Amino acid sequence: MGVSRVRTSGDGAVSRAPESNAEEVGDVSGTLAEKVWESHVVRRAEGEPDLLYIDLHLIHEVTSPQAFDGLRLAGRKVRRPDLTLATEDHNVPTTPGPITDLVSRTQVETLRRNCEEFGVRLFPMGDAEQGIVHVVGPQRGLTQPGMTIVCGDSHTSTHGAFGALAFGIGTSEVEHVLATQTLPLKPFKTMAINVDGTLQPGVTAKDIVLAVIARIGTGGGQGYVLEYRGSAIRALSMEARMTVCNMSIEAGARAGMIAPDETTFDYLRGREHAPEGEQWDGAVQDWKLLRTDEDAVFDEEIHLDADTLTPFVTWGTNPAQGLPLGDSVPDPEALGDDNEKAAARHALEYMGLTAGTPLRDIRVDTVFVGSCTNGRIEDLRAAAGVVKGRQVAQGVRMLVVPGSARVRLQAEEEGLDEIFTAAGAEWRLPGCSMCLGMNPDQLAPGERSASTSNRNFEGRQGKGGRTHLVSPLVAAATALRGTLSSPADLADEGVDADVDAGVGASKERS
Amino acid sequence: MEAFTTHTGIGVPLRRSNVDTDQIIPAVYLKRVTRTGFEDGLFAAWRKDETFILNHPAYAAGSVLVAGADFGTGSSREHAVWALMNYGFRVVLSSRFADIFRGNSGKQGLLTAQVAQDDIELIWKYLENEPGSSVTVDLVSRTVTAGDIVAPFEVDDYTRWRLLEGLDDISLTLRHEQDVTDFEGRRPAYKPSTTVG
Ligand code: SF4
Numbered sequence: 001m002g003v004s005r006v007r008t009s010g011d012g013a014v015s016r017a018p019e020s021n022a023e024e025v026g027d028v029s030g031t032l033a034e035k036v037w038e039s040h041v042v043r044r045a046e047g048e049p050d051l052l053y054i055d056l057h058l059i060h061e062v063t064s065p066q067a068f069d070g071l072r073l074a075g076r077k078v079r080r081p082d083l084t085l086a087t088e089d090h091n092v093p094t095t096p097g098p099i100t101d102l103v104s105r106t107q108v109e110t111l112r113r114n115c116e117e118f119g120v121r122l123f124p125m126g127d128a129e130q131g132i133v134h135v136v137g138p139q140r141g142l143t144q145p146g147m148t149i150v151c152g153d154s155h156t157s158t159h160g161a162f163g164a165l166a167f168g169i170g171t172s173e174v175e176h177v178l179a180t181q182t183l184p185l186k187p188f189k190t191m192a193i194n195v196d197g198t199l200q201p202g203v204t205a206k207d208i209v210l211a212v213i214a215r216i217g218t219g220g221g222q223g224y225v226l227e228y229r230g231s232a233i234r235a236l237s238m239e240a241r242m243t244v245c246n247m248s249i250e251a252g253a254r255a256g257m258i259a260p261d262e263t264t265f266d267y268l269r270g271r272e273h274a275p276e277g278e279q280w281d282g283a284v285q286d287w288k289l290l291r292t293d294e295d296a297v298f299d300e301e302i303h304l305d306a307d308t309l310t311p312f313v314t315w316g317t318n319p320a321q322g323l324p325l326g327d328s329v330p331d332p333e334a335l336g337d338d339n340e341k342a343a344a345r346h347a348l349e350y351m352g353l354t355a356g357t358p359l360r361d362i363r364v365d366t367v368f369v370g371s372c373t374n375g376r377i378e379d380l381r382a383a384a385g386v387v388k389g390r391q392v393a394q395g396v397r398m399l400v401v402p403g404s405a406r407v408r409l410q411a412e413e414e415g416l417d418e419i420f421t422a423a424g425a426e427w428r429l430p431g432c433s434m435c436l437g438m439n440p441d442q443l444a445p446g447e448r449s450a451s452t453s454n455r456n457f458e459g460r461q462g463k464g465g466r467t468h469l470v471s472p473l474v475a476a477a478t479a480l481r482g483t484l485s486s487p488a489d490l491a492d493e494g495v496d497a498d499v500d501a502g503v504g505a506s507k508e509r510s
Numbered sequence: 511m512e513a514f515t516t517h518t519g520i521g522v523p524l525r526r527s528n529v530d531t532d533q534i535i536p537a538v539y540l541k542r543v544t545r546t547g548f549e550d551g552l553f554a555a556w557r558k559d560e561t562f563i564l565n566h567p568a569y570a571a572g573s574v575l576v577a578g579a580d581f582g583t584g585s586s587r588e589h590a591v592w593a594l595m596n597y598g599f600r601v602v603l604s605s606r607f608a609d610i611f612r613g614n615s616g617k618q619g620l621l622t623a624q625v626a627q628d629d630i631e632l633i634w635k636y637l638e639n640e641p642g643s644s645v646t647v648d649l650v651s652r653t654v655t656a657g658d659i660v661a662p663f664e665v666d667d668y669t670r671w672r673l674l675e676g677l678d679d680i681s682l683t684l685r686h687e688q689d690v691t692d693f694e695g696r697r698p699a700y701k702p703s704t705t706v707g
Contacts (some may be wrong), residue, residue: 065543
């Protein structure tokens, strides 16, 4: 059982502070994840999973219809519409006009009817607050430290960047949360991902998380909540932290978390749903307790050296099949066990790659900048900084899809849209878009992309499409050169790119 | 969820083993937005064949499916249970079920009763010789009765209790609704509301 309720220290004494009150946040010795868990236990009984309270339930059109239908069939209501929020994101077109695909349209229309009937607030297509569910929550200040957050979407782990326990759930669990605002949950184990040192210019949060996944594998996080720690993590902006936590699920983890600090509080202060006045002060006091205690023990711990990290790209068909951009396509026969060899052989065949080819020689057809991983304002700034005053390479299509309507507006205020269109890129409306190709933004069979999204599975971006996962900086440089590249490669050509964008602890609003 | 104590209905002999969820309901039916109406997708590929058992008028209104071993393997889709129940099935008998399918069934109120393969064979023969005959499944005594055949079946205690009480996951949690309400009273006031702000 991973969640240790009360820890015993070496001398056998229970390490819970004597004056502690079990109802309050952060008074139980343990890891960050355990503290958030403990403060949400509604009911605990021997031999049963803990019943946890859910502070925020995010909803979108793909995984909610049957949950609402289930409520209707059983004559139930949504218990807490005020802790529930819906957006339209997965299916929405990113060009003006209605949804043409029938299934997509039905899902969106069903969501609208359901939200109306059950009294759930919805940000529909065209609304100034619409966007990808994991971009909308944080930008409104709804995602706060110490919360439990769920959504019928695996990338809910994004919200862990604030020190929230946030994870994806299935449709029947969506129904359960709608009806009860709780979930019976099996305990998890904890893993510390320590990233110390300083990132080199041009190396970003995306490179950190791709390196982590390559290290522990797509199943390495199974059953764990990951906590990202260390000086390199502390130096990241909130948006960069979201990129890291977002991809925890690609290592198989339930969730990823980062302890809240001044960067978190600065980001939250003044946002629509953030506490105000005295409530703010009280909240910050509680939030400061949300950190892993010195004497707490993780079930697993790994270390990564930020100084030696370089831009990372994937070469295969799962997010763990990645390497530094300076490397070559690996030889499957030189990899791990038989399973890994077979997977790599299969991946190379699907990707149309030959072992030994320098990754930098791989030519792409499409570049996608967007998604809940890298569709925030800092990501767009980073990409714009690279393409500014330059042209997208002949034969390359570059799609820039903001993560939300607000991100789009902010980018337009800053003139980023003009930078992109002047370079020959397409500037789109917000949505999930080519991250999963549920809308018309898809790769054609055999087409190859450099994508800032999170999954390079076969067919993810369109049937037969080939995906290389990259950071926004690598995506932008790749669009300009036509082959997988980093901004440093442009500098070699006598152009100096603004490679620092999106890396530092920017406190800009999105 | 409707409580289940005993059920009597037409038995359908499905002489196939390894029936996976894609055969129970093909993927094309998964795009729907409702939880009902999946009966047309049940065994869709097989029903195109005139000789398929459910196309036989005597069995068409069946509610007790008597299947071969390893029923419900493959992808974990809950739609497989919905399709069987929407069609009218309340019970599936088999000598072995896939775990996830059995779990999904228990949550939705479909009884998966594990019967020894020898008894399955006897029930098959009986139902084939007397098309349209009824089968009685008694969850209290854990027995299946088909004509002269009386066979015991296995179902785990927890699932049996839930079915007898008619408790789905949500009902189970709602038994502790007071705990939820109490917890809500203790939540810090600064926690955000989606409707304010
Ligand atoms: S952007 Fe991609 S990963 Fe994120 S919510 Fe949308 S489809 Fe899922």
